[in-house]
Amino acid sequence: MSARRIDGKAAAAEVRASAGRAAAFFRATTGRAVGLATVLVGEDPASEVYIRSKRAACSEAAMESLHHALPAETSEADLLALVARLNADPAVDGILVQLPLPPHMDAARVIDAIDPDKDVDGFHVVNAGRLAVGDPAALVPCTPLGCLHLLKAELGDLSGKHAVVIGRSNIVGKPMAMLLLAESCTVTIAHSRTRDLPALAREADILVAAVGRPEMVRGDWVKPGATVIDVGINRVAGAEPGKTRLVGDVAYAEAERQAGAITPVPGGVGPMTIAMLLRNTVVAAHRRQGLAPPEGL
Numbered sequence: 001m002s003a004r005r006i007d008g009k010a011a012a013a014e015v016r017a018s019a020g021r022a023a024a025f026f027r028a029t030t031g032r033a034v035g036l037a038t039v040l041v042g043e044d045p046a047s048e049v050y051i052r053s054k055r056a057a058c059s060e061a062a063m064e065s066l067h068h069a070l071p072a073e074t075s076e077a078d079l080l081a082l083v084a085r086l087n088a089d090p091a092v093d094g095i096l097v098q099l100p101l102p103p104h105m106d107a108a109r110v111i112d113a114i115d116p117d118k119d120v121d122g123f124h125v126v127n128a129g130r131l132a133v134g135d136p137a138a139l140v141p142c143t144p145l146g147c148l149h150l151l152k153a154e155l156g157d158l159s160g161k162h163a164v165v166i167g168r169s170n171i172v173g174k175p176m177a178m179l180l181l182a183e184s185c186t187v188t189i190a191h192s193r194t195r196d197l198p199a200l201a202r203e204a205d206i207l208v209a210a211v212g213r214p215e216m217v218r219g220d221w222v223k224p225g226a227t228v229i230d231v232g233i234n235r236v237a238g239a240e241p242g243k244t245r246l247v248g249d250v251a252y253a254e255a256e257r258q259a260g261a262i263t264p265v266p267g268g269v270g271p272m273t274i275a276m277l278l279r280n281t282v283v284a285a286h287r288r289q290g291l292a293p294p295e296g297l
């Protein structure tokens, strides 16, 4: 039997619509639009596409996006000075510095210069700490937040389920594990040094793959009926010369024969990242104004 295909595009459209309604309420209440500052350093083509999509999503939700495009050779000091100006700007509710940054910059230093309450990517150490201790003031990284949204829509209550998260990055693996723990899952974080990863993965009711290695998770790693969330976005050579195609970290055609439900790539987790960015920005705006973010956002 074939797994249910989890439609991330449809789920993302709902989250974006609900963020748009909250942004309209915010404008009606405060007299100003929710403002997101986007910062792109250099001309990485994929980053340019993501920034364009984020700005288009903002405009669709009637939020203001204030874009700063800096040349690749910008110094870290100049970027930090821009971040300081955005921190102080009352029209800016959220600040997003698109990653990756050029190699001469220290991304951790730049992220930690962002006001944690405007850190709509949820990457700041203060937000990582808030998430770890269960502080509701945490702004949570968009990709794992999107994964959790898809999991809850698919499974309802996650309590007691065994979740295996493959990947331990600060922006996906670790926050994903924290979110699942907060839902009372039993969580195992696996990584490149984990012994007998296929056997461990086969124990998972929920299997999250966030390793950045094309189709690493094979069909026989998946417990029958498990829910599989594929965070990978890997561009690999296509069938025709010179063409490429996107694949996840999961060998989809094999895994869908085992899983109960599975996210595709593209069209699974990816669209949720931008939807949750809008959600985080609207939440940050409400909190900064002393307003309660709308229920269910």
Ligand SMILES: Nc1nc2c(c(=O)[nH]1)N[C@@H](CN(C=O)c1ccc(C(=O)N[C@@H](CCC(=O)O)C(=O)O)cc1)CN2
Binding pocket: 050, 096, 097, 098, 099, 100, 121, 142, 143, 233, 246, 265, 266, 267, 268, 269, 270, 271, 272, 273, 274
């Ligand atoms: N500051 C940040 N930088 C980066 C983040 C982030 O969350 N904050 N995440 C990624 C890139 N990213 C957003 O920035 C992102 C990646 C992928 C998608 C997406 O919708 N993917 C589509 C496929 C798109 C394609 O055809 O290439 C999908 O999976 O369906 C959205 C956002 C790194 N940097």
